[in-house]
Amino acid sequence: MDLETAVMKKKESFNDTDKAIVSYLLQYPEAASKLSLMELAQKLYVSKSAIFRLSKKLGLSGFSELKFELSELTMKKKQQEKYAQELDFDANLQKVIDDTFKYFKGLxxxxxxxxxxxxxxxxxxxxxxxxxxxxxxxxxxxxxxxxxxxxxxxxxxxxxxxxxxxxxxxxxxxxxxxxxxxxxxxxxxxxxxxxxxxxxxxxxxxxxxxxxxxxxxxxxxxxxxxxxxxxxxxxxxxxxxxxxxxxxxxxxxxxx
Missing domain, CATH: 3.40.50.10490 (Glucose-6-phosphate isomerase like protein; domain 1)
Incomplete structure (x- = not known):
């Protein structure tokens, strides 16, 4: 189960601290994956135990597995961005070519x-x-x-x-x-x-x-x-x- 799916399934059980941590993790997975437990706790002004409890709540073994899931989420987001960009490029290029034909016909x-x-x-x-x-x-x-x-x-x-x-x-x-x-x-x-x-x-x-x-x-x-x-x-x-x-x-x- 990926991190986003785990969050969706467990979100009803989150307290305010959980929500604050999850919000940062999902928004900045690459940056979070590069931090130690202490560094992440200090950045979010929460305790190390709060992050550890959230990891367990999400069905993970601990912080190490959370970091792995954050790395996976980072890769997934980059692939999605690349795919979206390719779609945009295809559509934009098609429009540019269509516009060129229309422009030429009027010359x-x-x-x-x-x-x-x-x-x-x-x-x-x-x-x-x-x-x-x-x-x-x-x-x-x-x-x-x-x-x-x-x-x-x-x-x-x-x-x-x-x-x-x-x-x-x-x-x-x-x-x-x-x-x-x-x-x-x-x-x-x-x-x-x-x-x-x-x-x-x-x-x-x-x-x-x-x-x-x-x-x-x-x-x-x-x-x-x-x-x-x-x-x-x-x-x-x-x-x-x-x-x-x-x-x-x-x-x-x-x-x-």
């Missing part, structure tokens, strides 16, 4: 596709390591439909030199999580001043940022948090879906 892509037709080279710049992976995916997608795409190194000088080397009608895709990167914003302004022929296409997170406002075409993606190996992370699944949808639609435009 007018005619002008962008015409500019893609006329572009000799497509340049891609990203502002972070995860965005760099997305840039590689985008470049590969363009390759599959016969468009030349060049990924720019994530260095300010590379963007600064771009204005002098691009041909007429080339396109620059900017992939940024927040859309507020000051360095790239400053360089985009310079490029726009020096070379009015280069058009900007931005892929940024859902809330419009300054990069989007400087772009000729702006696309937005949603992210959703998840936890892996006890580390908080963010999934960019929706941007890959958005790229696939864009490439598929452009392929149809090209008759591929």
């Amino acid at each position: 007018n892509l005619t002008n962008l596709f015409n500019d893609l037709d006329n572009a000799d080279t497509i340049y891609i710049y990203s502002t972070g390591w995860q965005q760099q992976i997305i840039a590689e995916y985008l470049a590969h997608s363009f390759f599959l439909i016969g468009k030349k795409a060049i990924i720019l190194p994530s260095a300010r000088d590379e963007v600064s030199m771009l204005a002098q080397s691009v041909a007429a009608n080339d396109l620059l895709f900017i992939i940024s999580f927040g859309g507020f990167n000051k360095t790239i914003i400053d360089e985009l302004k310079k490029i726009d001043t020096m070379n009015g022929k280069l058009k900007f296409v931005s892929l940024t997170s859902w809330q419009p940022g300054k990069i989007a406002s400087l772009s000729d075409y702006s696309f937005f993606f949603k992210t959703t948090p998840f936890q892996i190996s006890n580390q908080n992370a963010v999934t960019f699944s929706s941007v890959y879906v958005l790229i696939d949808l864009l490439m598929n639609e452009y392929g149809k435009h090209c008759g591929l």
